[in-house]
Amino acid sequence: MKAYRTLLKNELKMSLRGMDMVLFAVIMPIVILVILGIVFGQKPAFEGAEYTFLDQSFGALCSIAICAGGVMGLPLVISDYRAKHILKRYQVTPIKPSLVLIVEVSMYVVYSLASLVSLFIIAMCFFGFRMRGSIGLFLVGYLLVIVSMFSIGMMVGGIAKNSKIAGVIASALYFPMLVFSGATLPYEVMPEMMQKVVGILPLTQGIKILKNAALGLPMDNVTGPVIFMLVIAVICSVIGIKGFRWE
Numbered sequence: 001m002k003a004y005r006t007l008l009k010n011e012l013k014m015s016l017r018g019m020d021m022v023l024f025a026v027i028m029p030i031v032i033l034v035i036l037g038i039v040f041g042q043k044p045a046f047e048g049a050e051y052t053f054l055d056q057s058f059g060a061l062c063s064i065a066i067c068a069g070g071v072m073g074l075p076l077v078i079s080d081y082r083a084k085h086i087l088k089r090y091q092v093t094p095i096k097p098s099l100v101l102i103v104e105v106s107m108y109v110v111y112s113l114a115s116l117v118s119l120f121i122i123a124m125c126f127f128g129f130r131m132r133g134s135i136g137l138f139l140v141g142y143l144l145v146i147v148s149m150f151s152i153g154m155m156v157g158g159i160a161k162n163s164k165i166a167g168v169i170a171s172a173l174y175f176p177m178l179v180f181s182g183a184t185l186p187y188e189v190m191p192e193m194m195q196k197v198v199g200i201l202p203l204t205q206g207i208k209i210l211k212n213a214a215l216g217l218p219m220d221n222v223t224g225p226v227i228f229m230l231v232i233a234v235i236c237s238v239i240g241i242k243g244f245r246w247e
Contacts (some may be wrong), residue, residue, distance in 0.1 A: 008106055012107055037123070060207045068178075092225040106149070132214065151233045
């Protein structure tokens with residue numbers, strides 16, 4: 001446990017010096033939240049709606065940090081550590097390489113939770129956001145999205161031959177999900193045909209779960225997305241474990 005805490009502390013320090021994850025996982029969601037809050041304020045999500053546009057978008061905003069850490073940050077770090085033989089060197093030390101991977105996952109979970117707390121406080125204090133549904137259900141959904149997105153990142157980092165390939169694959173997954181899943185451009189304003197196309201993106205399904213939980217909508221409406229996210233998590237985890245290379 002001491003080794004875990006020490007590694008996590010050191011990895012967080014190095015990550016904070018780079019500022020990439022702070023920018024993409026914490027600051028960017030807040031900036032989007034502020035813009036939406038200023039533009040839409042307390043306007044209803046649609047005519048006759050009992051909840052505001054921001055209430056509807058909160059779950060999507062919370063997913064940005066998960067996507068940034070799990071799909072972009074995690075695979076790049078894993079592939080980079082493999083390319084630099086850092087994982088190989090750990091094999092001849094008392095610290096197991098698997099512990100390094102656990103620490104990396106933990107670090108991006110910390111970023112995700114920091115983003116979630118920051119968004120909740122700012123949205124509630126400055127823009128009148130209210131969690132209309134169960135906070136417990138929202139957190140369970142948030143955890144499911146983390147598991148699913150991080151399994152994708154572990155798969156990419158595990159099978160990519162080097163950091164360049166990992167970067168190409170991660171970018172091809174990250175940016176479409178960031179733009180078209182509803183995390184930045186609201187899903188509801190997209191044309192119907194476009195909604196059907198982007199519905200195949202894992203994060204789109206994850207955002208549906210978070211939206212229903214935040215708004216207190218019937219959770220039986222998201223049975224399909226829950227199953228979809230669990231299937232993605234299982235498939236990506238199996239591929240990642242079987243194809244993973246330490247060096």
